[in-house]
Amino acid sequence: MAATNSSQEPVVRPASRILCLDPYQRLLLLRWRDPVSGVTFWEPPGGGLQPGEDHLAAARRELHDRTGLPPELVTAQSVPVHRDFRWRGRWYAGTEHFFLGRMPAPHEVRPVILTAEEDGALLEGLWLSWDEVLGLPEPTRPPHLADVLTALDPSGPWNPEPPWSNSLNQSSRNDRATAAGRRPDMEP
Known part of the structure; x- marks a missing residue:
């Protein structure tokens, strides 16, 4: 349930995100620029739940909408992650469910559906090795991405x-x- 936003009260929005890996253990991250603050950051694909949707259904829909990747890549295992961030001048705080997705072969990222708020704010989507993730000049959201990945897949180079x-x-x-x-x- 979304609360009205003021400088003292965050928007609480149930959401799901997908940590999608290709066969080479590269992670799919999307690069965004906040149109209000100008801040640029990297984040896994995902977004808010629609009415009547559960977290897994939202994760699958969001993966397809934001990247064009097949929704069935998302596994049912998830990790709840506390998020606290600003986007378009609004403060968001709450728990998002992070799911693991496995791409059997490298695939180009092509958004299918972007909301009016996202159109123009999504700069690119890239498959990045863990070393490349660590070398990004802009921050990743959430900042403790390695911990979330380790909880979902402890065998990767992020652990x-x-x-x-x-x-x-x-x-x-x-x-x-x-x-x-x-x-x-x-x-x-």
């Missing part, structure tokens, strides 16, 4: 401690223990 690192660390400890003449399960 500073991928799940397989624990088994490698254990294996390395076992090798050192064996070399020192101890059983691997014994403390040094």
Whole structure:
């Protein structure tokens, strides 16, 4: 339910976003310029729920509308993320649901439907490696994108401690223990 906006009260809008990955672990981000503030930023595709729509249906619709990608790419797994930002002079705060999408092959980004507020504000959509995301000159929204990605897919380069690192660390400890003449399960 959207609240009326004033300088003290944010607009609360249920929304969904999609972290879409291609086979090369590149992330799809959209580059926007706020027409009121002039601020430029990168953000995953997504937007507000329409009446009677659930978060997954909104994620699938938004992916197709904003990028032209097939809606069935969006999986049902989601992570709730608190958002607090300004857009077109309005303050928005609340929880958005982030979903994972997997593109089986690289695909050009071509918006199908943009709202009147979005037309002209969407500058481009790009598939970016994690190193490219880290090197963007403008901010990403949300700023803790790596944490959200890790919650949905811990195997990617955005995770500073991928799940397989624990088994490698254990294996390395076992090798050192064996070399020192101890059983691997014994403390040094």
